[in-house]
Each structure stands twice: as structure tokens, then as C-alpha cells.
Amino acid sequence: MKIIEALERRRKAAVPVLLYIEAVLLLLAFGAVALHHPARAADASAVLGGMLAAAAMGMQNAMMRIELASLPSTTVMTMNVTQSAIDIVTLLGRHVDPATDGAKREEARARLSRMWPQIAAFTAGAAAGASGYALTGFAALLLPSALCVALGVVWQRP
8 A cells, every 4th residue: 555655646746847847848949949030940940949849749748658647648639539539429320239339338428528628628729829829929838838837836736
């Protein structure tokens, strides 16, 4: 029992650190393009900013797969959306095999109930990111950086 409690404390401590690293990477990506506005995609500041943003996405992916693996993934949305579409068709479809149809529908219902919040949040986040970039350019990276820090602080609370 003490081993499980120690693992949970370590996991609780690791998530904020990963969120803070993600925030720093996003801030560095912003800094790379803010200090020297790239005119072309091949400019060094654009390449560096893109690499730092990709590193931030990698950090989030690692956090989801290693520290938050029990939650539905937020980093493979194509798979989540595809599976949710399959589940909706399963729920709305006609009975094909009465012996197994009920179990398949229940699995689809349970899976969809876990995935829809992530899909809705992803859609809202993508729309907010696109709007933020349209309005403020690369300064739009400041909001997710701040959110990572805020989530890290909230996660650390007892």
C-alpha cells in the first residue's frame, strides 16, 4: 500500500513539472519568432520557433502517455474522432446480431461518454488558437503558456 501511495505522490509531483516545461518551451517558441520576425518559413527564427513548439507538443504527448495514461488521450485526436464516429454509428445503427448488439452498444456508449469532452475541448482549443493567431499572431502562444503554469499550480495543491 505504501508503494502505491509513493507512486501516486511521484505522479502528482511529475505532472506540474511537465506542464512547466511545456510552458517554457512555448514561451521560447514565442521568443524565437518575436525577437526576429521571420519573413519566410525557412528563416532561422521560424525553424527554431517551430522546433520549440514541436518540442512542447512532444512534452504534452509524453505527459499524456506516461503520467496521465489512464485518461483518454488528447494527443491523437484523429483516432478519437474516428472512434467516436464509429461509436455514434454503432449506437444509431440497426440491430445486426441480437446476441452481441447490446454489448457492442454499451461499449460504444461508455467509450463515447469518455471521449466527447476531449473532442469538444480540442475543437474549442483549435478554434481559440486559430482566432488568437489571426488576432495577435505568435503572441497567441502566451495564453497556452499561462494555462500550463496555472494547471501546474492547481495540480500541486493538496
